[in-house]
Amino acid sequence: SYELTQPPSVSVSPGQTARITCSGDALPKKYAHWYQQKSGQAPLLVIYEDSKRPSGIPERFSGSSSGTMATLTISGGQVEDEADYYCYSTDSSGNHWVFGGGTKLTVL
């Protein structure tokens, strides 16, 4: 079955840039979307279609994709950005969707 691979954890100091990667064989042809999940809450869409930001999401959140890797970048990370982040995409058939394993972002 199709898999998306993320690093388990990323740590930055406040104000630094955090980069979270997501790798998958179908990403050259399929979009990646990114979700933020804080403890006890439902996930929140922060980036869709590789690099688009929904309304209400701070500009410090950005996304990019190249080849088999998509990247979520948080420029000037803040303590409030501490959360788990998940990428979401589909396999080459477009019929089966999958989340990456998730990355715990620590800002301290």
Place this chain on the structure above:
Amino acid sequence: QVQLQESGPGLVKPSQTLSLTCTVSGGSISIGSYYWSWIRQPAGKGLEWIGRIYTSGSSNYNPSLKSRVTISIDTSKNQFSLNLSSVTAADTAVYYCAREWCSGGSCYLVYWGRGALITVSS
């Protein structure tokens, strides 16, 4: 503003069928280019896509769960449902329903319910 709310029994016995319903408010379930999806998350673990259904009734399922999962839609009640058969303790999780926007082959989950904790135990 679209809102989704999961409902169902919090406790299910092993080998039985887990049944959950998602009630949609703030918009008709039968209008628009939306898929209606189920996702779950075991305690302390990551998100797992279970499957989804379109208003036409066409559906897609996670291959690892396909033999046990059925998702259905009731447009008259503005609800969609999840049935997961032959459950074990490994199916204990928070179950989320969500609305997925699709356009040109790109799909992403925008609106989520708050989640319902389902425990499988005798």
